[in-house]
Each structure stands twice: as structure tokens, then as C-alpha cells.
Amino acid sequence: MSDPASGPDDSDASARPASKGERTRQRIIDTALDMFAERGYDKTTMRAIAAEAGVSVGNAYYYFKSKEHLIQGFYEQATIRHAELTPTMLEGKETLAERIEAALLAWLDIAGPYHAFAGQFFRNAADPSSPLSPFSEDSGESRDRDIALYQEVLEGSKTKVPKDMADILPEMLWLHQMVVVLYWVYDASPGQEKSRELARRTAPLAARVVALSRLKILRPLVKQGEELVRDFLITRKPE
Amino acid sequence: MSDPASGPDDSDASARPASKGERTRQRIIDTALDMFAERGYDKTTMRAIAAEAGVSVGNAYYYFKSKEHLIQGFYEQATIRHAELTPTMLEGKETLAERIEAALLAWLDIAGPYHAFAGQFFRNAADPSSPLSPFSEDSGESRDRDIALYQEVLEGSKTKVPKDMADILPEMLWLHQMVVVLYWVYDASPGQEKSRELARRTAPLAARVVALSRLKILRPLVKQGEELVRDFLITRKPE
DNA sequence: GCTCAGAGTTGAACATGTTCAACTCTGAGC
DNA sequence: GCTCAGAGTTGAACATGTTCAACTCTGAGC
Numbered sequence: 129m130s131d132p133a134s135g136p137d138d139s140d141a142s143a144r145p146a147s148k149g150e151r152t153r154q155r156i157i158d159t160a161l162d163m164f165a166e167r168g169y170d171k172t173t174m175r176a177i178a179a180e181a182g183v184s185v186g187n188a189y190y191y192f193k194s195k196e197h198l199i200q201g202f203y204e205q206a207t208i209r210h211a212e213l214t215p216t217m218l219e220g221k222e223t224l225a226e227r228i229e230a231a232l233l234a235w236l237d238i239a240g241p242y243h244a245f246a247g248q249f250f251r252n253a254a255d256p257s258s259p260l261s262p263f264s265e266d267s268g269e270s271r272d273r274d275i276a277l278y279q280e281v282l283e284g285s286k287t288k289v290p291k292d293m294a295d296i297l298p299e300m301l302w303l304h305q306m307v308v309v310l311y312w313v314y315d316a317s318p319g320q321e322k323s324r325e326l327a328r329r330t331a332p333l334a335a336r337v338v339a340l341s342r343l344k345i346l347r348p349l350v351k352q353g354e355e356l357v358r359d360f361l362i363t364r365k366p367e
Numbered sequence: 368m369s370d371p372a373s374g375p376d377d378s379d380a381s382a383r384p385a386s387k388g389e390r391t392r393q394r395i396i397d398t399a400l401d402m403f404a405e406r407g408y409d410k411t412t413m414r415a416i417a418a419e420a421g422v423s424v425g426n427a428y429y430y431f432k433s434k435e436h437l438i439q440g441f442y443e444q445a446t447i448r449h450a451e452l453t454p455t456m457l458e459g460k461e462t463l464a465e466r467i468e469a470a471l472l473a474w475l476d477i478a479g480p481y482h483a484f485a486g487q488f489f490r491n492a493a494d495p496s497s498p499l500s501p502f503s504e505d506s507g508e509s510r511d512r513d514i515a516l517y518q519e520v521l522e523g524s525k526t527k528v529p530k531d532m533a534d535i536l537p538e539m540l541w542l543h544q545m546v547v548v549l550y551w552v553y554d555a556s557p558g559q560e561k562s563r564e565l566a567r568r569t570a571p572l573a574a575r576v577v578a579l580s581r582l583k584i585l586r587p588l589v590k591q592g593e594e595l596v597r598d599f600l601i602t603r604k605p606e
Numbered sequence: 607g608c609t610c611a612g613a614g615t616t617g618a619a620c621a622t623g624t625t626c627a628a629c630t631c632t633g634a635g636c
Numbered sequence: 637g638c639t640c641a642g643a644g645t646t647g648a649a650c651a652t653g654t655t656c657a658a659c660t661c662t663g664a665g666c
Contacts, residue, residue: 412652425615
């Protein structure tokens, strides 16, 4: 049962001299992502990846349960870099709109090189039965990292947030990002410029919605929306 | 170039004695959907479908470019039945909230039996490079049918709709449906009861948003949201 | 009724993801 | 330094989606 292929050693980038296994694993995923970016997911066979990485096909399967699981490496790597890159871009930005925009653009910067195989990537994201979906248990770590980032986006801003919404706002902003990412996946414009435009135009809107949420007339609406998110979204990951 | 496998004869259910080809095609898709619903998408091999339908594997590929294209048959069939079923369910319903809810629940009723392989279905929906995505050219007919349905939902209601929003509202309600469908795909609750609850709770919210959109304070927000949808969503399908 | 272009059909061959029994290497424990 | 459990690795065998050259059938046009 013990799910051998989920990765013999999944641990963080601690010290540890990186066992032989860890190095092999890293070599396989690096090779795979390079090849995906270069010639696309479908065009890259497991045999080719194995050959290029200097291992046998079977060995690749020792570390990654399936070809699709290699994609999770992309998601993981992307959120890690997103978490690294965003704080720098947030510096000096004080309005919520600017900060949201910065976080979104940072993501687009990072994901850019992989746009070519993004479709294939999202194929998995949309399949709940596979453990690769951003909503799945397996992706929990990556997703949480990204949600935490939006908490930072919020906390550093001057915008006052209604107390009872503070908890779920990061989740909602993360959802907003998911929408942008979804658009990006479909974006055929050169350099995915339209996605960047979407981020730029959508960020102040999101910020304004947050600000307006304090209005009396909107109170019941906001309240219900909040409950909705709480009941239907957060429930999903029991701790 | 002429894309032979997209279906030698795609025409509507007109009279016409149904050529041999049409019948074969129908037999294949019927068999496939049955088997998908029964044992799942992955577990159903093309060989099995062909055998069960009484044709050769190659013949199945004559009618459907790939296994995934069989899934488009599902989407098509679902929207056709949705368009048939909803009007009955709308009868006597006058408030916008009730009507939206009815349309959503109708969809859930229809899709219910296929929930088991919905994940696999959405895998395609999320891949823009494949022509199966609901946003793609190929799915245009099905999607438009569904959007038209929401126009009916709106028109039959008593709620007054701001003139400048009338055009895009059906699209927005369709997007709303997409969100519910997306949730449904991930829904692991027995009988997908949570999705129905989501539809029920979300319908009045959507209706209220439509109603509130006339408020002066919200005017700029609504205006921008509308432009956003127009610029980023409707652009997609040039005519 | 005959002809023939093209629709319809076949199944073996191919491409590629995945599994598995067998082997080799590593490093903790003595 | 020896031992051995278990990590790491192999490649042939397998499963299944897809292609394609060859064949057969159909029905419009004469």
C-alpha cells in the first residue's frame, strides 16, 4: 500500500548531503521540466526523459508514480518561486490594488516559460480524481504556501479589512489568482499580454470589492458570500 | 486538412432516413457513454467500445478523432437535454432567483449519472489546446445553446435588468453555472448533494447581485466588471 | 443495371505510458 | 571489514491509444 512512488524523500531543502536518491529524483524532474518547456508535454516521452536524465524508464517510475506526477513538480517549483519573488515586488507598494497586482504579475512571470505546456498541466489541475489538482490533499502544501502569500499581500496594505472577513480573504484572493491563471492557460495572445492586462485591470476591482464590502447595503450579501466560501471551500481541507 | 474524423455527418436531428454512417456513429457514442458511466473512462478501452458496438477499432476512429472526442458527445448530449428539460422546470417560476436555481438543478439532474467520469471529462474541458474545451470553437454550438438558455431564464423573470447589462448577463450566468459545474466535478458528497445545495444558495445571491447592480455607488464597479467580461470573455469567439 | 468515387470498414502495426521480477548498490549495525 | 535489509536500478513485457494501407460497400449519375 505504502505508495512508494510518491517520492522516497520529499523533505524540504534542509542541510543533509542529498542522498543519491534525492539527486536522481532532482535530475529526473529537472530534465522533464526542461523537455516539457522545450518541446511540449505530449511530445516528450518517458523514454526520452529517462535517456536524457541517464536513468532507466523503470527508475523514473520509481520516483514518479506517473508521467502526470512529473507535472506536480512544476506546480511545486512555481509556488516556491512565487513565494520567493513576490515579497521583493511588494516592497514600497502600499495600496491593496498595487499589492494584488504585484502578486499576480509575479506569478505570470514565473509561469511564463511554461505556457506552452500549461494546457497539459491544467488538464490535471481539473481532474479531481488525480492527486494533482490544486484542491487535492497532495497539493495542499503548495496551495497553502500560495494562500499564505496572499495573507502577506493583505497585511502589508493600508486597506482596512472587516474583521469577520479577515480569515477568508486570503483564500478569496487566491481564488482570484486561480481565475487569472485559468485565463492565462487559454491565453493565445503574444507573450500572454492579455493575461497581464487582466491582472492589471482586475486587481483594483478586487481591492475595491474588499473596500466596499463594509457598506451597510451590501452587508447581507457579503455575509452570505463569506459563509458560502466558508461552507463550500474551506471545508474541503479538514485539518 | 478537411478533418475527416470530426464527424462525417454532424447535422441536426432533421428528418433524413439516417444513413448507415449516422447510425454507426450513434451506436459508437451511445455504447461509449454507457460504458464510461458504468465502469469509468480509463477502464473503458477503445477495443472494448468497438467490440461492444460491433465495429472495428479503426472504425471508431473514423468517426471520433480520439478517445477524448467521445467525451464531446457527452457535453453535446448534456446541453441538448438541458435545453429541453429546463423550460418545463421554469414554468410558474417568476423570480430570477427561482429561475436560476431551476436551470442549475436541471443541469445537475442531467449530469448526475455521469458524475463518475466527470473528472475525466473536465480534464478535457480544462485543456485549451484540445478542441473539447467549453471555450473552444468546436464546442461553440453546445456552449451557445446553453447561454441562450440563460437568456430565457432572464427574460421570463420579473427582475428589471439594467439595459447596458442585458447583453452580457446570460454569459455571466453561464459562467456562474460553470463554477457550479466545476464544484460538482470535485464534489465527493453522496449523491453530490452539496452541489445542489451550492446551486440553491448561490442562485438567490446571483439574483441579488443582478438587482443591486443598479445602485449608484456600485455603478463604476459594475461598469468595469461589465467591460471586463466584454473585453476578456466575449472577444474570444469572433464571428 | 452498370460504374465508380468516395463513404465506410478492417485489423495488424505502431507509439508510448506503465508494471514487475530480478538484479545491484549503499550504509547502518555489529 | 562483514552482513544484510532495504533503497536504488534495470529493461523486457505488457496495456492500450492511434495510424494506415488495403479492402468492401453504397448510392448518385448515366
